[in-house]
Amino acid sequence: MALRPVLLYPDPVLLRPTEPVGVVDDAVRRLVDDMVETMIHAPGIGLAANQVGVSRRVCVVDLSVGEEPDALHVLINPVVLHTEGSQFGEEGCLSFPDILIDVERAQKVRVRALDRDGEPYELEAEELLARAILHECEHLDGQTFLRNLSPLKRELVKKRIKKRIKAGEWVVAASR
Numbered sequence: 001m002a003l004r005p006v007l008l009y010p011d012p013v014l015l016r017p018t019e020p021v022g023v024v025d026d027a028v029r030r031l032v033d034d035m036v037e038t039m040i041h042a043p044g045i046g047l048a049a050n051q052v053g054v055s056r057r058v059c060v061v062d063l064s065v066g067e068e069p070d071a072l073h074v075l076i077n078p079v080v081l082h083t084e085g086s087q088f089g090e091e092g093c094l095s096f097p098d099i100l101i102d103v104e105r106a107q108k109v110r111v112r113a114l115d116r117d118g119e120p121y122e123l124e125a126e127e128l129l130a131r132a133i134l135h136e137c138e139h140l141d142g143q144t145f146l147r148n149l150s151p152l153k154r155e156l157v158k159k160r161i162k163k164r165i166k167a168g169e170w171v172v173a174a175s176r
Contacts, residue, residue, distance in 0.1 A: 007052065
């Protein structure tokens with residue numbers, strides 16, 4: 001396992017939809033392991049493959065941040081099947097360090113995915129787990145949580161980021 005650098009917004013890899021995984025092989029499992037280690041080290045509760053520069057439809061979510069082995073969810077080629085209800089809460093993102101945004105998301109979600117071994121499964125999640133899964137699936141679709149803001153609030157956050165980039169506090173990798 002290895003730590004991978006987390007890309008910061010507005011890196012172009014974050015803004016493009018990811019490609020589905022054809023076969024879950026050792027390379028994909030290695031990616032998952034690296035993502036889990038990177039997420040826990042950050043620390044965070046979710047990470048999408050494009051956040052570490054890999055444009056594949058893979059994400060990991062662990063609300064325990066590595067404390068409980070059964071809390072880890074590996075979602076390869078996730079598809080949101082159903083959402084229900086509404087919740088409003090604060091979200092952070094490893095690709096947006098020190099930025100917290102109030103976001104409305106579904107209260108419940110049902111998703112179909114492949115696990116680390118390539119086996120299909122469905123997962124029903126509520127509250128924070130639903131929020132985290134939807135946040136990561138949004139990344140895989142080439143979107144960020146900024147899309148959930150009003151145009152005015154979105155521009156204010158972007159201005160803050162530009163200011164931090166100019167000050168050298170927010171380093172975006174060179175275009176790929």
